[in-house]
Amino acid sequence: MKIDSACHCGNIRYEAEVDPAKVVICHCTDCQTLSGSAFRTVVPTEANSFRLLTGKPKVYVKTGESGNKREQTFCADCGAPIYSGPPGADAAVVSLRVGTIRQRDQLVPGDQYWFRSAQRWLAEMPAMKQRETQPVFDAKGSFGKD
Ligand SMILES: [Zn+2]
Ligand SMILES: [Zn+2]
Numbered sequence: 238m239k240i241d242s243a244c245h246c247g248n249i250r251y252e253a254e255v256d257p258a259k260v261v262i263c264h265c266t267d268c269q270t271l272s273g274s275a276f277r278t279v280v281p282t283e284a285n286s287f288r289l290l291t292g293k294p295k296v297y298v299k300t301g302e303s304g305n306k307r308e309q310t311f312c313a314d315c316g317a318p319i320y321s322g323p324p325g326a327d328a329a330v331v332s333l334r335v336g337t338i339r340q341r342d343q344l345v346p347g348d349q350y351w352f353r354s355a356q357r358w359l360a361e362m363p364a365m366k367q368r369e370t371q372p373v374f375d376a377k378g379s380f381g382k383d
Contacts, residue, residue, distance in 0.1 A: 238255060238343070239252065239254055240254075240339065240344075241339050242319075243337065243339070244317035244337055245312070249289075249291065250291045251287060253286045253333065255283060255333065256280075256281075257343060261280070261350055262350070263277045263278075264349060264352055264355035264356070266354050269356075278335040278341075279321075279332045280332070284330055285329050294310035294312060294320075296310050297309045297311070305323075307321045307322065307323065309321050317336075320332055
């Protein structure tokens with residue numbers, strides 16, 4: 238399916254083709270650190286379908302446990318992760334960060350990688366308290382009263 242994406246500030250926009258059956262969750266500790274969250278949701282592009290429309294992502298090269306280097310790209314202005322790929326500008330397939338894809342509600346994960354480092358509380362989420370929005374931050378930055 239065709240998807241399109243914009244980072245939070247809108248400076249970086251791209252479009253691509255993806256197969257919705259290939260959406261995966263990655264629980265590796267690098268994804269936890271780099272996303273600032275419990276896990277990352279990713280989908281690979283169909284070969285040579287990635288088209289950067291505006292902006293230029295900043296690149297951080299990480300070395301994985303395998304020794305392979307991967308470029309992690311993000312918006313230098315708002316910090317939103319964009320994609321990862323092999324070093325160099327000629328990658329045929331890159332791994333998109335699903336959270337910045339406009340059609341993300343249609344991209345449902347079907348597999349989980351690196352489950353050995355998954356946060357154990359994820360299994361308890363259905364039983365956790367759920368709020369439609371959030372309590373308001375007060376002027377000093379803490380959450381207000383309910
Ligand atoms: Zn941005
Ligand atoms: Zn990962």
